[in-house]
Amino acid sequence: MEVSAGYMGGKKFQVVARGHRSICDQPVDNGGANEGMTPPEFLLASLATCAGYYAAEYLNTRGLPTRDLHVRVTAQKATQPARLDSFGIDVTTPALDERHRAGLLRAVKTCLVHNTLLTPPKIDIKIHTPVLAQAS
Numbered sequence: 001m002e003v004s005a006g007y008m009g010g011k012k013f014q015v016v017a018r019g020h021r022s023i024c025d026q027p028v029d030n031g032g033a034n035e036g037m038t039p040p041e042f043l044l045a046s047l048a049t050c051a052g053y054y055a056a057e058y059l060n061t062r063g064l065p066t067r068d069l070h071v072r073v074t075a076q077k078a079t080q081p082a083r084l085d086s087f088g089i090d091v092t093t094p095a096l097d098e099r100h101r102a103g104l105l106r107a108v109k110t111c112l113v114h115n116t117l118l119t120p121p122k123i124d125i126k127i128h129t130p131v132l133a134q135a136s
Helices: 039-061 098-108 112-118
Strands: 004-009 012-017 020-024 070-078 083-092
Touching (some): 039 083, 039 112
Antiparallel strands (some): 004 012
């Protein structure tokens, strides 16, 4: 799996994955042009769409209605270090009996992004740049 982000000037980046392109930007009050979601909003979008995918799969597999399926994800900001904390996932569906509500919850909990956030991955950072010659 791979995503790349190319700098477009200002606070804006073009994000590319499998030929699909999105813009990542900052709001005007943070120096951007407000032409796309911020990086934290992309993270929340990933969690929302992943949870929604698993919810839809559960409902569709059982022939249950998906017409009003909606997922809302929220998070609070924390400091030291700066990060997102206290995520909330709200899944709205048409009426379900208790058995399907429990099954839907199990399905949403299998979301790859959800499980990644529960068990932080290793992150290896490499800087690729030519080395400047030393002045003599």
